[in-house]
Amino acid sequence: MGFDILLSPPDVGEFEQQYVLRAMQSGWVAPAGPDLTAFEQEVAARVGVAHAVGLSSGTAALHLALVSWGVGPGDVVPVSTLTFAATVNAIRYVGATPHFVDCEEETGNISPALLEQAVAGLTAQGARVPVIIPVDLLGKCVDYDAVQGVAGAAGARLLGDAAESFGATYRGRPAGSFGDASVVSFNGNKIMTTSGGGMLLTDDRRLADHVRKLSTQAREPVPHYEHTEVGYNYRLSNILAALGRAQLARLDDMIKRRRGWRERYRALFTDQPGVRILGGADDAEDNCWLTAIVVDQAASRWSAQQLGGALDGAGIETRPLWKPMHLQPVCRDLPGLINGTSERIFSHGLTLPAGSVMTDDEFARIEDAVRAVIAS
Numbered sequence: 001m002g003f004d005i006l007l008s009p010p011d012v013g014e015f016e017q018q019y020v021l022r023a024m025q026s027g028w029v030a031p032a033g034p035d036l037t038a039f040e041q042e043v044a045a046r047v048g049v050a051h052a053v054g055l056s057s058g059t060a061a062l063h064l065a066l067v068s069w070g071v072g073p074g075d076v077v078p079v080s081t082l083t084f085a086a087t088v089n090a091i092r093y094v095g096a097t098p099h100f101v102d103c104e105e106e107t108g109n110i111s112p113a114l115l116e117q118a119v120a121g122l123t124a125q126g127a128r129v130p131v132i133i134p135v136d137l138l139g140k141c142v143d144y145d146a147v148q149g150v151a152g153a154a155g156a157r158l159l160g161d162a163a164e165s166f167g168a169t170y171r172g173r174p175a176g177s178f179g180d181a182s183v184v185s186f187n188g189n190k191i192m193t194t195s196g197g198g199m200l201l202t203d204d205r206r207l208a209d210h211v212r213k214l215s216t217q218a219r220e221p222v223p224h225y226e227h228t229e230v231g232y233n234y235r236l237s238n239i240l241a242a243l244g245r246a247q248l249a250r251l252d253d254m255i256k257r258r259r260g261w262r263e264r265y266r267a268l269f270t271d272q273p274g275v276r277i278l279g280g281a282d283d284a285e286d287n288c289w290l291t292a293i294v295v296d297q298a299a300s301r302w303s304a305q306q307l308g309g310a311l312d313g314a315g316i317e318t319r320p321l322w323k324p325m326h327l328q329p330v331c332r333d334l335p336g337l338i339n340g341t342s343e344r345i346f347s348h349g350l351t352l353p354a355g356s357v358m359t360d361d362e363f364a365r366i367e368d369a370v371r372a373v374i375a376s
């Protein structure tokens with residue numbers, strides 16, 4: 001512990017303080033308010049969707065999309081295994097069964113071929129597959145054309161987990177605009193933050209209206225408190241939305257800084273055999289949220305764990321890739337189509353600091369520590 005260079009700390013300062021202060025001074029401290037409405041409109045415009053619903057987290061957005069679609073016990077939901085637990089937790093909140101699908105070697109994103117195979121197998125068994133949830137890993141979009149084809153052929157909805165890819169694009173189209181709905185996250189370590197928060201993005205007005213209602217305890221539009229369905233307390237607050245508006249105004253600058261680190265990591269490892277950057281050479285459309293390497297120790301003669309240990313000793317925070325969900329004790333005995341790729345990436349991967357607040361001097365310290373391991 002005691003890291004002085006963090007993996008991905010929040011990048012907030014005076015600019016954000018002004019927005020938050022103005023929201024407080026306006027008197028809109030109570031949950032909803034004009035900054036929330038404006039933030040939703042600004043995000044919807046940026047992503048190019050008709051509707052955005054501000055929620056307390058990305059997890060809440062995943063959960064409410066599934067609730068609104070009536071996904072529940074007996075349903076099977078194919079999902080990336082190489083992801084953060086939140087994606088899978090939302091499936092379990094509604095009592096459905098996650099079906100883990102392994103990933104592509106180069107990107108760690110869900111393999112469309114395995115997904116197709118998994119869905120075909122499930123349909124042959126007579127399983128109900130109402131929705132598929134792919135995840136844009138570390139800010140690179142999944143192959144949406146292929147995944148959408150599989151979902152369309154199966155008559156399943158597509159819920160895109162774009163929690164890590166806000167600001168990225170796929171074939172020119174923004175992350176968060178694919179499928180029947182997408183979710184983004186504004187958690188503290190994401191590319192932009194509201195300290196905690198998320199959004200549901202969709203072109204489907206009925207879904208957006210329903211999720212907005214569910215997120216505010218499912219109150220019917222009458223003066224007394226009338227409820228015809230179970231609600232949730234999941235709405236994003238106006239103050240946090242003000243913070244989000246400030247961050248959104250700086251998003252492109254923050255992406256540019258993270259892309260700068262990506263390029264420097266690429267240069268740093270370019271002559272090092274056995275090391276590749278997860279996501280591949282073509283990252284022009286990625287938001288470069290985090291940079292991870294995958295190390296082939298036979299060629300590099302050092303391991304991801306060794307490098308992580310050395311950086312740790314120098315006060316530099318690193319992290320393994322997400323531990324595949326099918327390996328998690330909490331997911332023991334859950335089904336899936338696993339071919340070993342995610343396990344390999346997990347065992348040989350390391351995520352490196354890439355915050356937009358990181359300074360050149362700090363990056364130079366990382367370079368020195370890495371070069372020392374390479375030279376050892």
Ligand SMILES: *Cc1c(COP(=O)(O)O)cnc(C)c1O
Nearest residue numbers: 057058059084086163185187198
């Ligand atoms: C961060 C994250 C989430 C959850 O977002 P929260 O806002 O923290 O609830 C979901 N999926 C993925 C892939 C994430 O990285």
